[in-house]
Amino acid sequence: MSKFQALERYENSLKSGYRLLPFRFTQLSGDDYVLSNLVGEFVVLKRSVLNDFSKGCLLPHDPAFEELKSKHFLIDDDSSVVVDLLALKLRTKLAPLANFTALHLFVTTLRCDHSCPYCQVSRANDDRQEFDMSEETALKSIDLAFRSPSQVLKFEFQGGESLLNLNLIRFIIEEVKRRNAEQRRDIQFVIATNLALLSDEAIELARQHDVLISTSLDGPEELHNRNRPRPGNDSYKRTIEGIQRVRRELGRDRVGALMTTTAASLSLVRGIIDEYIAQDFRGIFLRPLSPYGFAIKTKFYQAYDQSKWLEFYFEGLDYIIDLNLKGFGFTEYYAAMVLRKMLTPFQPGYVDLLSPSGAGVAAVVYNYDGDVYASDESRMLAEMGDKRFCIGNVHSNTYEEIFLNDTLLEALESSFAASVPMCSWCAFEPYCGADPVFHHATQSDFVGKKPLSAFCNRNMSVFKGLIERMNSRPEVREIFERWAYM
Amino acid sequence: MIVLGTQSARYSGEIPVFERRAVRASTDPYRPEALRKREAFLVNGDSVPEGFGWYIFVNRPVTAVNAPTIELPSDFDFLADGDVLRLTPTKNSLRVLFRRNASVNSFLLTERCNNFCLMCSQPPRNVNDGWIVDEILEALPLIDTDVPEIMFSGGEPTLLGSRFLDLVRACKSYLPRTALHILSNGRSFSDPAFAKSLGDIGHHDIMVGIPVYSDLAHVHDYVVQADGAYDETIRGILNLKQTGVPVEIRIVMHKQTVPRLSALAEFLTRNLLFVEHVALMGLEMTGFTKANLGDLWVDPADYAEELKRAVGILDRAKIKTSIYNSQLCLIDRSIWRFARRSISDWKQEYMPECQSCAVMDQCGGFFSSAELKYSSHIQPIPC
Structure with a gap:
C-alpha cells in the first residue's frame, strides 16, 4: 500500500458539483460565445457548452470546465481562495479611481495658424488677444489642479495652436514647479502643437522642463495638407521638420503624433x-472622428458611416499585425489599450473608455476664458452652443462647486456602464467605458439607446474583432500580449 | 561529489570540553592574533602560524602544535578560508556548515514538513531537530559579510514558527549585505500575523521561493499530497505581498504539472503578476521521485513546446523567468536565454552523448542522480 494518495482523492468537485461566479456572455458569431468575468478574463465557448455550464451540468474533466475554473468563472469545494483572488483583481482594476483627476488640460489660446475643416474647436485666425488665457485665469486653474488628490499631475497645453501663447505656457510651468517644490508630486508637462511655429524659445522651454511634445500627423503629404490647410499649404513639411527637430534636440521619444481620420483617409x-513607419514612430492610434465642433457643422461626420470606419480600422490593424508577424514591432495603440483591459490585471487610464466615465474625473479642461469643462469633448460641444458640460468657472466657483456640479454627478451616475440597460449584461462591459458627453451630444441623453449608439457599435466591433483574431491565431495572441504589457 | 560531514575526524591534543561548536576556518598566516584563538587554521604548507584555537590537517601528517588538532581524510581537500565548521569532538565528528566558495550556501532548517510532495528531493522526517536552529544561530556570526547570498531550506522552515523568525533576524543583523533566499511551501503565511512578523523584520534583501504546481487547486493538492494546501499557499503569497516580502514562484516540471504549464503561466500573469521571479525546474531523480517515477517521468522533449509557450506568456507579461535543471538540447533555441546553469557545481554532470556538444559550457547539464533516467533525446548541438 503506497503512502501516496491518488489524484481523485483530492478532486472534491467530483462529488460537490460547482456554483457559478458572476459572468456575462455575448454572441461573437454563429455558434461562438464569449464569456467574461468581473475582471475581464474571458473564455470563448460553443453555445451548447455555455448552455451546459450555466445549467450546472458541465463535468469536471471537460477542458471547458478546467478553463472556467482556472479563470474564476466557477467555484467548487476544492478551493475557496478564488473569491479572494477575484476581489484582489477587482480592487486592482478599480484602484486608479481613488487618484481622481490626474490630467489637467489648459487651453492657452483658441488662435491657430491652421484652418482645418474638421477642427473640433472653433478657431480665431487673427492676432487679437481676446482668445488667449490670462495669467489670472491660469493661476486660478493651477489652484484647482493642485486640489486634486492625485500624486501624478499631468499638465497638457492645448489650443488653437498652443505655442501662439508660449509666454503663458512658460508662466504656468514655472508656477507649477514653484508650488511643487513643496508638494513633491510627480509632474509631467505636454505641449500639443502642430509644430508649424516651433521656435528656439519653445525648444529651450521644453528642454529645460522635460516637456513632451504631442503633434498631429494625418498621413502622407497630400492627405495631411488636404486635411490641414494653412497659408502656404506647407503643414506637412513644417510638421515633419518639427518632429525631426524635437527628436534631434530633445530625444527621439520626446515627440508623439496623433492622426485624425477623415473621409479622405x-x-x-x-x-x-x-507614413508613421517612415517617420520612425513605433505605433499609431487609428482614431475615429468625433462628432463635435466643425466636424458636424461641415458634414464631415456624416461623410462616412460607422461600417466604413470599421473597415478602415481592421484593414489597418491586420496590416500592422502582418508587419509584426514578419518581425517588425509596431503597435496600434487603441487595440493595445483595449488588450491591456482584456489580457492584464491593469486598468489603463484612457479617458474615453472608463466606467464610471472619465469626464471631470480622469481629466478636466480649463478653457482660455476660465470656464471648466468635464472633457475636451465637452469644450467642443460648448463651442457648438451646448454648454451642458461646462461645470463651472475658475473665477466664480470653488473646487467643491466645480467637481460636485449637479450635471457632472448626474451624468457620471446615470451612465455607469455596469448599471445601464444593455451594458450591464454585455460581456464587453469590463473593457468598455461610459461616455455621457457623446450620448448627450448625439441622443440628448446621458445614457443613450445602445443599438443607436455609434460609440457602442464601434467598440463592440473592435472588442469582437480583437477576440476573434487572437482566438483563432495563437501567433496573433502573442503579439497582442506584447502590446497589452507595453 | 563533495562530502560535507564525517564521523572519522581524528581529534587530538587538549580538547576543550563542549558537545559541539561552530568555528571559522582560516588559511591566512597573517590573521590578526586577536582572532586566531577562536578560529581553526587549515594547515596547507610547512609554515604553521601560532595562536589558532585549532589546527586542521587534511590528508597530511599531523605536526606538533600548541593546540588541539583535527585530522581529516582527503575528501575535505576543498576546505577553504572562510568556511564554517561544526566540531563534535566527543563523536569524532566534523561537519561543514558553510562553504565560502560555493555559489549558494543552503541551510536545512528542519526535516519536518506539512507537505509530502510526490517528487520531494529531501523526504521529510517527523523528528525533533530543534538543535539545528541553535547550530545555525551560532554559525551565522562566523560567516564573512561579503557573501552574496545564503538560502534557508528544509523540510518546511516556517514550521519552526518564532524560531524561524529569530533566524531571519540573525541574518539581518550579522549579514547586512547578504541576500536571504527562503524555500517554503508558503502555507504558514496564510496566517496574516505570521506573514506580517516576517515583513516587520525588514530584512534588506529577502525572497521567499514558493511552489505553485497548478492553476487548479486539486492538482496542486495532489502533487503536494495535502488537501487544502493550494488555498493556504495562495493566501500565503498574497499575505507576503501585502507585507512587502518579495515572492518567487517555483514550478517543478513533471507528468502532473506539464499538461497545464501554459495555463498555469497565464494564471500567474492574471493573479500573481507581482511576483519577483518564476523558476521552471526540471525533475531531480532523487528522494521520493524514485518511488513515484511512473507518475512523474515525462521526457523533457515531449514538453518542449508547452515549456516554450509558458515561458513566452510569462516573459511577455514582463515576469522575470528562469529555467533550471534543463539541458539546452531539449529546449527550443528561442528560450535558451532563460536557461540557467543552476545545478551546484559538485552535483553537475554530463552524459556520454554530450562530449562533442558545442554548447556544453553553457548548458546546465544533469544532476548526478540523472543516471537513473534521462531523456532519450539528448544529443550534441553541432558547432
Whole structure:
C-alpha cells in the first residue's frame, strides 16, 4: 500500500458539483460565445457548452470546465481562495479611481495658424488677444489642479495652436514647479502643437522642463495638407521638420503624433501607417472622428458611416499585425489599450473608455476664458452652443462647486456602464467605458439607446474583432500580449 | 561529489570540553592574533602560524602544535578560508556548515514538513531537530559579510514558527549585505500575523521561493499530497505581498504539472503578476521521485513546446523567468536565454552523448542522480 494518495482523492468537485461566479456572455458569431468575468478574463465557448455550464451540468474533466475554473468563472469545494483572488483583481482594476483627476488640460489660446475643416474647436485666425488665457485665469486653474488628490499631475497645453501663447505656457510651468517644490508630486508637462511655429524659445522651454511634445500627423503629404490647410499649404513639411527637430534636440521619444481620420483617409490606411513607419514612430492610434465642433457643422461626420470606419480600422490593424508577424514591432495603440483591459490585471487610464466615465474625473479642461469643462469633448460641444458640460468657472466657483456640479454627478451616475440597460449584461462591459458627453451630444441623453449608439457599435466591433483574431491565431495572441504589457 | 560531514575526524591534543561548536576556518598566516584563538587554521604548507584555537590537517601528517588538532581524510581537500565548521569532538565528528566558495550556501532548517510532495528531493522526517536552529544561530556570526547570498531550506522552515523568525533576524543583523533566499511551501503565511512578523523584520534583501504546481487547486493538492494546501499557499503569497516580502514562484516540471504549464503561466500573469521571479525546474531523480517515477517521468522533449509557450506568456507579461535543471538540447533555441546553469557545481554532470556538444559550457547539464533516467533525446548541438 503506497503512502501516496491518488489524484481523485483530492478532486472534491467530483462529488460537490460547482456554483457559478458572476459572468456575462455575448454572441461573437454563429455558434461562438464569449464569456467574461468581473475582471475581464474571458473564455470563448460553443453555445451548447455555455448552455451546459450555466445549467450546472458541465463535468469536471471537460477542458471547458478546467478553463472556467482556472479563470474564476466557477467555484467548487476544492478551493475557496478564488473569491479572494477575484476581489484582489477587482480592487486592482478599480484602484486608479481613488487618484481622481490626474490630467489637467489648459487651453492657452483658441488662435491657430491652421484652418482645418474638421477642427473640433472653433478657431480665431487673427492676432487679437481676446482668445488667449490670462495669467489670472491660469493661476486660478493651477489652484484647482493642485486640489486634486492625485500624486501624478499631468499638465497638457492645448489650443488653437498652443505655442501662439508660449509666454503663458512658460508662466504656468514655472508656477507649477514653484508650488511643487513643496508638494513633491510627480509632474509631467505636454505641449500639443502642430509644430508649424516651433521656435528656439519653445525648444529651450521644453528642454529645460522635460516637456513632451504631442503633434498631429494625418498621413502622407497630400492627405495631411488636404486635411490641414494653412497659408502656404506647407503643414506637412513644417510638421515633419518639427518632429525631426524635437527628436534631434530633445530625444527621439520626446515627440508623439496623433492622426485624425477623415473621409479622405478611409481608402489610405496603409499609406497612413507607412507614413508613421517612415517617420520612425513605433505605433499609431487609428482614431475615429468625433462628432463635435466643425466636424458636424461641415458634414464631415456624416461623410462616412460607422461600417466604413470599421473597415478602415481592421484593414489597418491586420496590416500592422502582418508587419509584426514578419518581425517588425509596431503597435496600434487603441487595440493595445483595449488588450491591456482584456489580457492584464491593469486598468489603463484612457479617458474615453472608463466606467464610471472619465469626464471631470480622469481629466478636466480649463478653457482660455476660465470656464471648466468635464472633457475636451465637452469644450467642443460648448463651442457648438451646448454648454451642458461646462461645470463651472475658475473665477466664480470653488473646487467643491466645480467637481460636485449637479450635471457632472448626474451624468457620471446615470451612465455607469455596469448599471445601464444593455451594458450591464454585455460581456464587453469590463473593457468598455461610459461616455455621457457623446450620448448627450448625439441622443440628448446621458445614457443613450445602445443599438443607436455609434460609440457602442464601434467598440463592440473592435472588442469582437480583437477576440476573434487572437482566438483563432495563437501567433496573433502573442503579439497582442506584447502590446497589452507595453 | 563533495562530502560535507564525517564521523572519522581524528581529534587530538587538549580538547576543550563542549558537545559541539561552530568555528571559522582560516588559511591566512597573517590573521590578526586577536582572532586566531577562536578560529581553526587549515594547515596547507610547512609554515604553521601560532595562536589558532585549532589546527586542521587534511590528508597530511599531523605536526606538533600548541593546540588541539583535527585530522581529516582527503575528501575535505576543498576546505577553504572562510568556511564554517561544526566540531563534535566527543563523536569524532566534523561537519561543514558553510562553504565560502560555493555559489549558494543552503541551510536545512528542519526535516519536518506539512507537505509530502510526490517528487520531494529531501523526504521529510517527523523528528525533533530543534538543535539545528541553535547550530545555525551560532554559525551565522562566523560567516564573512561579503557573501552574496545564503538560502534557508528544509523540510518546511516556517514550521519552526518564532524560531524561524529569530533566524531571519540573525541574518539581518550579522549579514547586512547578504541576500536571504527562503524555500517554503508558503502555507504558514496564510496566517496574516505570521506573514506580517516576517515583513516587520525588514530584512534588506529577502525572497521567499514558493511552489505553485497548478492553476487548479486539486492538482496542486495532489502533487503536494495535502488537501487544502493550494488555498493556504495562495493566501500565503498574497499575505507576503501585502507585507512587502518579495515572492518567487517555483514550478517543478513533471507528468502532473506539464499538461497545464501554459495555463498555469497565464494564471500567474492574471493573479500573481507581482511576483519577483518564476523558476521552471526540471525533475531531480532523487528522494521520493524514485518511488513515484511512473507518475512523474515525462521526457523533457515531449514538453518542449508547452515549456516554450509558458515561458513566452510569462516573459511577455514582463515576469522575470528562469529555467533550471534543463539541458539546452531539449529546449527550443528561442528560450535558451532563460536557461540557467543552476545545478551546484559538485552535483553537475554530463552524459556520454554530450562530449562533442558545442554548447556544453553553457548548458546546465544533469544532476548526478540523472543516471537513473534521462531523456532519450539528448544529443550534441553541432558547432
